[in-house]
Amino acid sequence: MKKIKYIFFAVITATILSCADNSTEPELVLSNESLAGNYDIAVLDSDIETSTIVANIPVTVANASLVGDTFQVDVVINADGTFTAGGQYRVVSTITPVGTPPINETEIIIVEPSSGSYILNSLQNTVTFTSQDAGLLEGTFNIIVFNETTFTLNQQIEETLGDLTLKINVNLSLERK
Numbered sequence: 275m276k277k278i279k280y281i282f283f284a285v286i287t288a289t290i291l292s293c294a295d296n297s298t299e300p301e302l303v304l305s306n307e308s309l310a311g312n313y314d315i316a317v318l319d320s321d322i323e324t325s326t327i328v329a330n331i332p333v334t335v336a337n338a339s340l341v342g343d344t345f346q347v348d349v350v351i352n353a354d355g356t357f358t359a360g361g362q363y364r365v366v367s368t369i370t371p372v373g374t375p376p377i378n379e380t381e382i383i384i385v386e387p388s389s390g391s392y393i394l395n396s397l398q399n400t401v402t403f404t405s406q407d408a409g410l411l412e413g414t415f416n417i418i419v420f421n422e423t424t425f426t427l428n429q430q431i432e433e434t435l436g437d438l439t440l441k442i443n444v445n446l447s448l449e450r451k
Contacts (some may be wrong), residue, residue, distance in 0.1 A: 301427045342363045428444065
């Protein structure tokens, strides 16, 4: 009788495990045609670390966090390698100079209608945006997520302003309308 219980248990377990969803959706190939569409911004945030060199040692002098919300920005990406973006959104920034309390500010950012071009690199999973007015979309972004509804990007920039070095990390997520 014990053998029948084990066999019965094994058959039920095998049946449950074999009922897993084996269907696979075709992968969305990253191309100008599959990227083309109208998008809303869902996420826009950035972190900035500002440092300087003291006695040949990098020293952080401030950190900043900027988080966007209340997006009313239209982003249109065309299959011909061009894009347009314009609208407005709110950004809440927290700047924390070393040794002092954080400074919080809220500001409405107006993105003047701008246009430009983009180049996809599907081998490196990047997209490079170029615009004449250095608007919202500018520079090379790593593509983190790309599917039928979401296009999530990350950009890491290091800039030098005089004696200061800024390490900027930007996250941008677009959702297809």
